[in-house]
Amino acid sequence: MREVGARGPAISVDDDCPVREVLDRVGDKWSVLIVVLLGQRTHRFGELHRAIDGISQRMLTLTLSRLVRDGLVCRTAHPTVPPRVDYSLTDLGRTLLVPLRALDAWAVAHRDDIRAARARHDAAAG
Amino acid sequence: MREVGARGPAISVDDDCPVREVLDRVGDKWSVLIVVLLGQRTHRFGELHRAIDGISQRMLTLTLSRLVRDGLVCRTAHPTVPPRVDYSLTDLGRTLLVPLRALDAWAVAHRDDIRAARARHDAAAG
DNA sequence: CAGCATCCCTGAAGATACTG
């Protein structure tokens, strides 16, 4: 396993790159959004549907089932009528909030830098 | 702007969600790999091509140009013949290594948990 | 309410060939 990073902890990079594994899992269009919302509090299916602007029912179902499958999200179906299903983060899911916060902090701190770089680059060339 | 997180720093979630912005930018198939490799040291185009197993010339070019555009990677073309082009991280790019390391640490720490959850889930249902 | 089934479409990514 090759590693990088002169100072600070290394990031492994090879064939089975853990970072890539995470990104393949939560790097899709909706997973992070859902994890973050569930990090806030438990949500029902419909609540998530309303909270996440633009998501289709299909994608919400799909993404949730993947997250449940990966042990990040917990699904609780109440045998009532009409049915009621609650989704919440598992312990594992909650631990994921930590690195996501780090990424978020970076985004907040540097979004303007990126926009500036873009503007500069686009102005120079096209 | 709605925010989440009982304890710890909040993650903003709304229409312009910073986390989503980062993921849209580096959540693709190759960007993280390239950033991490360049975090190691400066690489030439061909070095990256050989280092990243499975990437096509086209995707390497595309991904690099996006990273350059966003100010994360610096491109240095030497006017020699044959041409030689060096890629390295900018200061901004280097700061990105920090949250990526957090994500990597999480991945390393929990990949087995995810695999176990999956196995459990798949065994239960299918 | 929650969610599956079906159809469709687009954009990301691969393969291949060519160039300064």
Place this chain on the structure above:
DNA sequence: CAGTATCTTCAGGGATGCTG
């Protein structure tokens, strides 16, 4: 060596309709 140009494929995702 370091790309560009073109064609093609495929999976992610949207829209809609139906059901326990």
